[in-house]
Amino acid sequence: xxxxxxxxxxxxxxxxxxSIDDVSIKMENSKRFTAPVLNKExxxxxxxxxxxxxxxxxxxxxxxxxxxxPVEDIKYLHENDPSRLAVLETxxxxxxxxPVLDENEAVTGVIRAFEIVxxxxxxxxxxxxxxxxxxxxxxxxxxxxxxxxxxxxxxTRATGVKTKAKDYEERIKNxxxxxxxxxxxxxESFFVGxxxxxxxxxxxxxxxxxx
Amino acid sequence: xxxxxxxxxxxxxxxxxxSIDDVSIKMENSKRFTAPVLNKExxxxxxxxxxxxxxxxxxxxxxxxxxxxPVEDIKYLHENDPSRLAVLETxxxxxxxxPVLDENEAVTGVIRAFEIVxxxxxxxxxxxxxxxxxxxxxxxxxxxxxxxxxxxxxxTRATGVKTKAKDYEERIKNxxxxxxxxxxxxxESFFVGxxxxxxxxxxxxxxxxxx
Numbered sequence: 432x433x434x435x436x437x438x439x440x441x442x443x444x445x446x447x448x449x450s451i452d453d454v455s456i457k458m459e460n461s462k463r464f465t466a467p468v469l470n471k472e473x474x475x476x477x478x479x480x481x482x483x484x485x486x487x488x489x490x491x492x493x494x495x496x497x498x499x500x501p502v503e504d505i506k507y508l509h510e511n512d513p514s515r516l517a518v519l520e521t522x523x524x525x526x527x528x529x530p531v532l533d534e535n536e537a538v539t540g541v542i543r544a545f546e547i548v549x550x551x552x553x554x555x556x557x558x559x560x561x562x563x564x565x566x567x568x569x570x571x572x573x574x575x576x577x578x579x580x581x582x583x584x585x586x587t588r589a590t591g592v593k594t595k596a597k598d599y600e601e602r603i604k605n606x607x608x609x610x611x612x613x614x615x616x617x618x619e620s621f622f623v624g625x626x627x628x629x630x631x632x633x634x635x636x637x638x639x640x641x642x
Numbered sequence: 643x644x645x646x647x648x649x650x651x652x653x654x655x656x657x658x659x660x661s662i663d664d665v666s667i668k669m670e671n672s673k674r675f676t677a678p679v680l681n682k683e684x685x686x687x688x689x690x691x692x693x694x695x696x697x698x699x700x701x702x703x704x705x706x707x708x709x710x711x712p713v714e715d716i717k718y719l720h721e722n723d724p725s726r727l728a729v730l731e732t733x734x735x736x737x738x739x740x741p742v743l744d745e746n747e748a749v750t751g752v753i754r755a756f757e758i759v760x761x762x763x764x765x766x767x768x769x770x771x772x773x774x775x776x777x778x779x780x781x782x783x784x785x786x787x788x789x790x791x792x793x794x795x796x797x798t799r800a801t802g803v804k805t806k807a808k809d810y811e812e813r814i815k816n817x818x819x820x821x822x823x824x825x826x827x828x829x830e831s832f833f834v835g836x837x838x839x840x841x842x843x844x845x846x847x848x849x850x851x852x853x
Contacts, residue, residue: 432824455696464675464692464738481675481692485666488699515820518763525756527675527738544755545736551762552729557829565830569837608829609726613643618768618819619776622836626780629837633844 434517435510437550438531438540444469447476447496451487454495458484465541467530468499473537475530478505507532510539514550517542555609563603566629573632581632585624645728646721648761649742649751655680658687658707662698665706669695676752678741679710684748686741689716718743721750725761728753766820774814777840784843792843796835 443461445454445468458466458481468477477499487498507530508517520529521544531540567578579596582603586594606614608621615621654672656665656679669677669692679688688710698709718741719728731740732755742751778789790807793814797805817825819832826832 452700455700459693459697462693462736481696482670482673485692485695485699486670488696489663489666513821513824515766515818515824518759518766518820522756522760522763525673527755544738544759545733547759548729548755548762549733551759551766552733554823554829555726555729555762561830562833565834566837569834570841607726609729610724612765613724613726618765619772622773623776623780625833626777626836626840629840630781630844633841637848 432514432550433510434508434512434514434531434542435540437514437517437546438510438542439546440540442467442538442541444473444538445479445495446470447494447499449495451484451492451495451498454479455484455488465528467505467538467541468495469538473539475502475505475507475532475536475538477502478530480527505530508542509533518547518551521547552609555607557608559603559606559608559611560600562608562625566625570629570632573636577635578628578632581635582628585627585631589624643725643761644721645719645723645725645742645753646751648725648728648757649721649753650757651751653678653749653752655684655749656690656706657681658705658710660706662695662703662706662709665690666695666699676739678716678749678752679706680749684750686713686716686718686743686747686749688713689741691738716741719753720744729758729762732758763820766818768819770814770817770819770822771811773819773836777836781840781843784847788846789839789843792846793839796838796842800835 443457443463443466445466447468464481466479467475468479470476479495479499483498492498506520506524506526510531510533517529520526528541528543530538531542533539563578567575579600583594583596583599586599612618612621615624654668654674654677656677658679675692677690678686679690681687690706690710694709703709717731717735717737720743728740731737739752739754741749742753744750778786790811794805794807794810797810823829823832826835
């Protein structure tokens with residue numbers, strides 16, 4: 432996934448000659464705590480945050496150019512950078528948003544913590560059922576019922592609580608990958624559980640074919 | 643994972659009688675765009691954002707109580723809520739931060755988009771090698787070399803590019819779960835790849851034991 436696919440294309444931007452008053456109203460109305468300061472060619476001239484605005488208002492400054500961070504202090508990304516960079520940069524520098532530039536260095540979007548949370552959390556919302564369906568499709572010669580039986584056996588073993596195939600199926604319809612990894616104690620444990628199920632169902636298939 | 647484990651315990655908070663000027667400086671210095679407004683018992687009285695501050699400064703208001711959002715408009719979470727709720731709420735309501743209450747309804751922390759990005763992204767940074775190591779531990783009777791051989795075969799099949807076991811091992815040492823799911827096209831595809839590897843390695847083990 433590229434930064435381009437994750438960024439907000441409908442970002443607000445301002446000019447150095449805009450008044451601090453006007454920009455503060457624009458930021459309040461659009462609910463943006465930050466904005467790139469651009470020239471007429473959409474190239475970065477600076478960056479403002481609500482902190483620059485509150486300081487400017489307190490100190491009776493008039494123009495954005497008086498309060499903005501200079502262009503050399505701004506972290507930015509390019510459209511074709513991997514989204515992973517945006518995640519790492521946000522996490523590391525605790526930036527609430529990062530401007531995104533195209534190949535001509537014009538600003539075409541802004542990546543914000545929200546976009547990242549949305550993208551990352553969509554993964555967490557994948558239903559565990561989907562993973563079992565993918566597994567079922569892959570394990571040719573294994574029926575869905577056999578797969579659910581194996582999953583129920585592994586769950587019974589792991590939790591000590593007798594679980595039936597039908598109950599297991601009901602449960603994975605409602606539970607998400609995010610819940611599953613939090614419940615099992617992490618990504619590795621979750622995968623080990625799934626591998627155990629695969630192993631059991633294959634062992635049983637092999638056992639049957641020997642009969 | 644609970645909200646308690648994810649929240650920032652060192653949050654800033656303000657009182658209704660604080661002056662807007664003082665609070666704006668506090669927010670600038672601590673780099674916080676939002677803060678809970680509390681009473682002396684640490685209970686929620688309101689909520690402020692930098693937007694309330696800029697509006698207050700422009701309109702010459704003096705006290706936080708004049709510009710804060712009332713308590714009934716504030717979304718909050720409890721310490722024992724699942725972290726998943728914080729992620730969903732942030733993603734859905736586009737809230738930059740959410741106060742967290744203990745059993746006495748006192749504010750004990752704030753969940754911010756950063757904490758969420760950090761927590762979610764730590765999952766993405768798990769090395770694919772770790773998943774294979776967990777798989778190897780689970781698949782008793784399969785050697786590490788057999789597992790890497792199987793993975794190289796599956797990769798060669800899937801990509802059409804001849805891959806050797808040693809190269810595959812090198813690759814997974816450096817690649818993360820996040821990169822892997824982005825490369826393979828999603829969680830289900832990544833997972834199907836792992837199952838294929840497991841299936842192949844088990845089939846080869848069974849084949850060997852028959853000899």
